[in-house]
Amino acid sequence: xxxxxxxxxKIDFSKLSVVFSQLGGEYADVERHLGILGIRTLRASxxxxxxxxxxxxxxxxxxxxxxxxxxxxxxxxxxxxxxxxIGSNPxxxxxxxxxxxxxxxxxxxxxxxxxxxxxAPFDRDSFVRRVTDLAYNRKKFVAAPGYIGPTRRVSTRTxxxxxxxxxxxxxxxxxxxxxxxxxLWRQISEASQGLTTRKLSNDVAAIRRLFYELAxxxxxxxxxxxxHRRIAxxxxxxxxxxxxxxxxxxxxxxxxxxxxNNVLGEIKERPIPPNLKHLRALPKLVGGFQMALAAMPERxxxxxx
Numbered sequence: 001x002x003x004x005x006x007x008x009x010k011i012d013f014s015k016l017s018v019v020f021s022q023l024g025g026e027y028a029d030v031e032r033h034l035g036i037l038g039i040r041t042l043r044a045s046x047x048x049x050x051x052x053x054x055x056x057x058x059x060x061x062x063x064x065x066x067x068x069x070x071x072x073x074x075x076x077x078x079x080x081x082x083x084x085x086i087g088s089n090p091x092x093x094x095x096x097x098x099x100x101x102x103x104x105x106x107x108x109x110x111x112x113x114x115x116x117x118x119x120a121p122f123d124r125d126s127f128v129r130r131v132t133d134l135a136y137n138r139k140k141f142v143a144a145p146g147y148i149g150p151t152r153r154v155s156t157r158t159x160x161x162x163x164x165x166x167x168x169x170x171x172x173x174x175x176x177x178x179x180x181x182x183x184l185w186r187q188i189s190e191a192s193q194g195l196t197t198r199k200l201s202n203d204v205a206a207i208r209r210l211f212y213e214l215a216x217x218x219x220x221x222x223x224x225x226x227x228h229r230r231i232a233x234x235x236x237x238x239x240x241x242x243x244x245x246x247x248x249x250x251x252x253x254x255x256x257x258x259x260x261n262n263v264l265g266e267i268k269e270r271p272i273p274p275n276l277k278h279l280r281a282l283p284k285l286v287g288g289f290q291m292a293l294a295a296m297p298e299r300x301x302x303x304x305x
């Protein structure tokens with residue numbers, strides 16, 4: 001099948017594997033709307049742990065999450081899928097469904113990496129159009145230190161350190177137009193490897209930038225809220241690299257994260273007077289992360305079955 005034909009092919013939603021996480025809100029209309037689309041393989045649960053296990057096991061093409069505004073559990077779920085903390089596939093189409101919310105709550109939800117946020121009230125036709133549009137017109141992704149998901153550069157969001165946009169698999173389109181599961185999982189595996197490389201490269205670049213911003217203030221004893229925010233940002237990025245390094249079984253990355261956390265912890269605990277040992281260690285840590293990244297094997301583990 002040519003790419004043009006595949007792009008225009010009709011989506012058979014009955015072929016999709018769908019998980020509906022019912023963490024907050026009303027669901028009767030949503031389940032009816034899914035039925036209208038023809039979705040038959042739907043696993044729905046209000047239990048967070050059960051939803052996580054289902055995602056790990058079934059590798060769904062589409063994940064919907066009913067949520068209350070500001071609900072941390074829902075945010076953790078969607079963010080965890082994108083960062084492969086939940087399941088091994090970071091590319092399912094993700095839709096959150098919520099009651100009316102403040103702009104701040106909306107931004108928090110979107111920044112988990114959603115493909116779309118549907119805010120009630122919406123009718124059947126709006127729901128069907130949104131899901132169908134995502135099947136054909138998925139945005140390119142970016143991989144920033146704290147964000148993996150569709151590019152938001154046309155909006156007020158800026159993904160610092162996100163690097164270039166890139167295409168990702170669209171399981172809704174692929175499965176819905178008849179691609180075999182074996183071929184889809186092979187596609188996801190290859191794209192997942194590329195995502196890991198991009199994400200770690202951008203994370204290490206962010207560590208380098210923050211270290212070199214931090215060092216002059218640390219040396220001069222200019223310890224203020226901005227200094228502590230940079231320490232917190234570094235801790236968060238190092239923690240993300242450490243989790244990914246552990247999943248990859250990359251001991252070099254994990255060891256660098258342990259060293260960085262030790263240095264950052266000591267700087268945070270006693271920033272004044274500056275410790276010359278730590279000042280000398282900061283550029284060495286940057287170099288160590290870059291070397292560990294450069295030495296990574298090309299193959300990233302991924303289980304499709």
